[in-house]
Amino acid sequence: MASAATTTDVLIVGAGFAGMYMLHKLRQAGISGQVVEAGSGVGGTWFWNRYPGARVDIQSLEYSFGFDEGLQREWRWSERYAPQPELLAYADHIADHFDLRRDIRLDTRIAAATWDEAAQRWRIATDTGDGYDCRYFILATGCLSIPTEVSFPGIEDFKGSIYRTSRWPHEGTDFTGQRVGIIGTGSSAIQSIPVIAAQAAQLTVFQRTPNYSVPAHNGPIPPADLEAWERDPRGYRAASRDTVGGFQNEARTDVLATESSPEDIRAELDRRWAWGGFRLLGAFGDTAIDPAANRIIQDFIAEKIREQVADPKVADLLTPKQHYFGTKRPCVDTGYFATFNRDNVELVDLHAAPIVTFNTGGIATTARQHDFDAMVLATGFDAMTGAIDRIDIRGVGGRRIQDHWAEGPRTYLGLTVAGFPNMFTITGPGSPSVLTNMINSIEQHVEWIADCLSWLADRQMASIEATPEAEAAWCRHVAEAVTPTLLPTANSWYMGANVPGKPRMFMPYAGGLNTYTDICNQVAAKGYEGFTIRAGETILSDSREFSSHPPMPDIPAKLMPIIVERLTAAGFMPA
Ligand code: N01
Numbered sequence: 001m002a003s004a005a006t007t008t009d010v011l012i013v014g015a016g017f018a019g020m021y022m023l024h025k026l027r028q029a030g031i032s033g034q035v036v037e038a039g040s041g042v043g044g045t046w047f048w049n050r051y052p053g054a055r056v057d058i059q060s061l062e063y064s065f066g067f068d069e070g071l072q073r074e075w076r077w078s079e080r081y082a083p084q085p086e087l088l089a090y091a092d093h094i095a096d097h098f099d100l101r102r103d104i105r106l107d108t109r110i111a112a113a114t115w116d117e118a119a120q121r122w123r124i125a126t127d128t129g130d131g132y133d134c135r136y137f138i139l140a141t142g143c144l145s146i147p148t149e150v151s152f153p154g155i156e157d158f159k160g161s162i163y164r165t166s167r168w169p170h171e172g173t174d175f176t177g178q179r180v181g182i183i184g185t186g187s188s189a190i191q192s193i194p195v196i197a198a199q200a201a202q203l204t205v206f207q208r209t210p211n212y213s214v215p216a217h218n219g220p221i222p223p224a225d226l227e228a229w230e231r232d233p234r235g236y237r238a239a240s241r242d243t244v245g246g247f248q249n250e251a252r253t254d255v256l257a258t259e260s261s262p263e264d265i266r267a268e269l270d271r272r273w274a275w276g277g278f279r280l281l282g283a284f285g286d287t288a289i290d291p292a293a294n295r296i297i298q299d300f301i302a303e304k305i306r307e308q309v310a311d312p313k314v315a316d317l318l319t320p321k322q323h324y325f326g327t328k329r330p331c332v333d334t335g336y337f338a339t340f341n342r343d344n345v346e347l348v349d350l351h352a353a354p355i356v357t358f359n360t361g362g363i364a365t366t367a368r369q370h371d372f373d374a375m376v377l378a379t380g381f382d383a384m385t386g387a388i389d390r391i392d393i394r395g396v397g398g399r400r401i402q403d404h405w406a407e408g409p410r411t412y413l414g415l416t417v418a419g420f421p422n423m424f425t426i427t428g429p430g431s432p433s434v435l436t437n438m439i440n441s442i443e444q445h446v447e448w449i450a451d452c453l454s455w456l457a458d459r460q461m462a463s464i465e466a467t468p469e470a471e472a473a474w475c476r477h478v479a480e481a482v483t484p485t486l487l488p489t490a491n492s493w494y495m496g497a498n499v500p501g502k503p504r505m506f507m508p509y510a511g512g513l514n515t516y517t518d519i520c521n522q523v524a525a526k527g528y529e530g531f532t533i534r535a536g537e538t539i540l541s542d543s544r545e546f547s548s549h550p551p552m553p554d555i556p557a558k559l560m561p562i563i564v565e566r567l568t569a570a571g572f573m574p575a
Contacts, residue, residue, distance in 0.1 A: 012138045019044070031457065036109075036126060042104060053193075054165075057187070058247050058439075063247075064077070066240075066440075069233075080220065081218045117397075135462070141388060144166075146386030161374040164378075178374055182203065182377075185211050197339045200344065202344050206348045207348065208351070211328065212328075213337070240437065244513060246432070246440035253553075255285055257287060286559055310341045314340050323489070327486050389401070409430065424449050461533050463535070467532055469530075483572060484567060
């Protein structure tokens, strides 16, 4: 028999960085909260993704919280890009520093959440048979937390070990002397391949789509960054948040590759390549829009791959040709391409020789049998909606979130969903989230939600619900923001393209974290426009529209024809 539900103001799902900061922020506001976490520890992404070589790919100085002066002062990163154990230690430190663990329940999954219209509360059921009774329900479930359910024929017959990068065993692995195969060449694979290759007797990489990757140049934190941060941590954080991507990358929106001389292009790209990481993305203002400009960076990276890989045929196979640079999330690597120069590493092109089946010994492709002691699946995630979809969430009138999202996720501001009152998503679909430094997006969301709940409490309001009109307007704006760019052209997980049957829709908001933050602040300043706010029969506000659109950015004249053409074709501008 189910035990009595625990009563709390807020139930938070997930004890990653988002869930933990949410809990802390609520406590500061005098609101009670409980966190439920499926894992047996805190840390979210960094709890699960323990594969060899896992590390952050935004500089740690920026991929860390700025909300607490003490936390900032006492935590020191050992490297430019912290490795997974250090990030997990940071998560544990946050849990201890802010005494969060007493309100975090581990090893428990939220199975169902039902809105009780009469009581204006959520009734939550866990997979252990008990539940919660709460006013607010906050999904801090992460954007990349549910692995895709790839299944290969015969996989159950394989006699060796099978590992998933996203569910790596906590005791670690030792591939010494083993023949290892890895499927996938996304970020997880690109980080783990060099490390596994250095340990295993033999590593075979099964590649379906080559990916763009830039060197991390990991090492000590660059002195200039450290000095800038130490001089003014608050200012440094604010500068990071006031960017499109939530990190500083010297973005030059007004300099176009197609208007620059070959010498200037080369010097700029070389400088950014030498600095490493995502700074390459900010080199020119037209790369994300103009195919000709994108081609310039593609050619540059192709040349860099040829420089790193001794065998021209292998270099060619490793060179992306099917998508524009930046339209799938670029990878940041440490020695990835050079790994293919090792005698114990082989690249299998799955386009030339697709996998036919797994078998007891390993994998049979159309070309031949490959025998392994261990297989690694680095095959990706059901991104952005996967974790939410797997909870049986029922809003007003019993409507299921899966039905509301049948044609793709619909949200207002990536924070709320019409018909699902008092439910919030941290870095949900329709927010900048995965296109940004997640920590800065998390901070912005958590602070906005906490302010909103305090505002409601001050006015003794019981519920807040996005109006269908505001949600529709936001969805339109999300689509409008990405339409001028090349982003929708790739078969990316941003588009849901990696999950069979998932609706094709560009899920994150491409308008930039800085712009987005302004919009969210305007919505709040207008008394939460686009929301119906009520307590019982009392309706405090029912402003149905969403009018806080950002001002038009300064767009270089040369890009206007492309942008107008795409917006017109998509119906955002009259023909
Ligand atoms: O997953 P992915 P990931 N047969 O989806 C291949 C973040 N992240 O875990 O491209 C054969 O990128 C698939 O091939 P294709 C980051 O945001 C961050 O690597 O579909 N191959 C692809 O090569 C990242 O973008 C860090 O043709 C199959 C790969 O598997 C996101 O997580 C580190 C296949 C999946 O790549 C996801 O990265 C790691 C099949 N049936 C991850 N199915 C940081 O550094 C899939 N593939 C912070």
